Amino acid sequence: MPAIELGGIEMRLISILKGCKMQLGAAALLAASHAGAAEPSPGITDDTIKIGVTGPLTGPVAVVGGVAEGIRARIEQGNAEGGVKMGDGKTRKIELVIEDDGLDPQRTLANVRKMVEKDKVFALVGTAATPNNLAIGRYITQKKVPNVFMYSGVVSLNAPEWEVGFVPSFSTEADAFAKYLENNKPDAKVAFLYLNTETGQTFMKAFDRAIEDSTIKVLERQPVTSQDPTVETQLNTLKASGADTLIVIAAPRQGGEAIRFQSESGWKPLTLVTNLSSAYPVLQSVGLENAKGIITSDFLKPIISDQKSGDEGVDRYLDAIKAAKVNFVFANTIGQTGYAIGDALIQSLEKLKEPTREELMNVVQNMDGWQNPLLFDGIKISTKEKSDLYPIEALQLYQFDGQKYVPVGGVLDFEGDTHE
The missing domain is CATH 3.40.50.2300 (Response regulator)
Known part of the structure; x- marks a missing residue:
């Protein structure tokens, strides 16, 4: 069979077809690589x-x-x-x-x-x-x-x-407070000022469970909300209960009022305040001298x-x-x-x-x-x-000395033990 000679046009067509084939191959590889990558979610770009x-x-x-x-x-x-x-x-x-x-x-x-x-x-x-x-x-x-x-x-x-x-969690903080009382005031008579939300309910449920086998007793519980203009009535009821220990689970304003009341009213119970309302500005707002001796928990230096x-x-x-x-x-x-x-x-x-x-x-x-x-x-x-x-399940207790918080004891670790 005689050889077939290709003219210039035929040669150019072959060259174009080869180029297209290479481009299609590259496109296929690129598509395959993108198929393996996840589509970005809203809110994120390359920059x-x-x-x-x-x-x-x-x-x-x-x-x-x-x-x-x-x-x-x-x-x-x-x-x-x-x-x-x-x-x-x-x-x-x-x-x-x-x-x-x-x-x-x-x-x-x-x-x-x-x-x-x-x-x-x-x-x-x-x-x-x-x-x-x-x-x-x-x-x-x-x-x-x-x-x-x-x-x-x-x-x-x-x-x-x-x-x-x-x-x-609030249950971890409750466990820490219960542990402190068991070690330092095992016959504590407790009064609660608590947020009447899941926050307060969760804390008290965990605390009650933690003290089941102890001699610690809860004498009175008074609810508050974060919008209450004053909680003096509740605090007077708690004072009248005969409790020698006050636990405060409240928003900053109501928690601050409780800190001032327990000092200025002459009650002066052992006062434990959750992290929720124990920040330094809260103490400043009610007078640092009134906060002296309160105990709180934190996970920060x-x-x-x-x-x-x-x-x-x-x-x-x-x-x-x-x-x-x-x-x-x-x-x-x-x-x-x-x-x-x-x-x-x-x-x-x-x-x-x-x-x-x-x-x-x-x-x-x-x-x-x-x-x-x-x-x-x-x-x-x-x-x-x-x-x-629950990312953080350990706490350090602190006591306020009138100017700063001082660590009390060692870290209380409840890793893997957070519960309702």
Whole structure:
């Protein structure tokens, strides 16, 4: 068979067809590589990630707004240092969207709807208060939006696939107070001033269980709300009960009134105040001398000066709040908690191998002994998916000496033992 000679046109056609084949092959490889990568969730680009924060920036419980301010300080510090190098290899700046809810659960829900649907945030962080987190549970589950490192000691998570707390549960704090009384005042006669919400109910239920086999007795319980203008009537009832020990689980304003009352009324019981209302600004508002001797719990290092301490974590915190011009004093444990929450968020993003909300939840539900710059020595952050979603389950007790909180005893560790 004679050889076939190809002309110029035929040769060019073959060349074009070969080029198309190579381009199709490259396109197929590219498509295959993209098929293996997760589609980014809303709120994240190659350069930025948008995070939502809602809390009481104004109103009677504006002191709790220190959480949002502390978060802002840590995020601004991270952004100033170049951003967060995330687990997918990309470095991103964090864009915060902060909204004021006055600690009203319905305003919290409205804020979250806006942030998710209009602002397109990737996740929520540091949402304050138990009723407020309960109010958004159904919505974030429906929208599949992470609500991480909540500022709430809620035990019964109502959106467990999409939320993780940060601060110890109220039941852990109750266990710590019960342990202190068993060791130091085993015949205590207790009076409770408690928030008439899941917060107070959870605390008292855990405390009652913890003292079942002890000689500690509860003589009186008086409920309050965070909106009560005064709780003097309840406090007088508690005083009249004959109790020699007062436990306060209340919002900052009502907790502060209780601290002043137990001192100025001549009652002077042993007073244990939950972390919720024992921040330094609360004590200042009622007079530091009235707070002398009260006991509280915390999981953070005591910060007693705004001068450099030599502790790297504390000094970075002091630098951050100064640069951010926060509206709280350095000793404010609520603001410190916000900073610690911001740091936990950054650590989570550093481990994010895929830019998805699902991956964020995978990371925060499987934290294994994470360090944090402000955590008290010996306390770490750990979770275990489906079996232990409470990051911090250890506490240090402190007693106020009139000027500062002083550690009492060693760390009380309840790891893996958080219960309703």
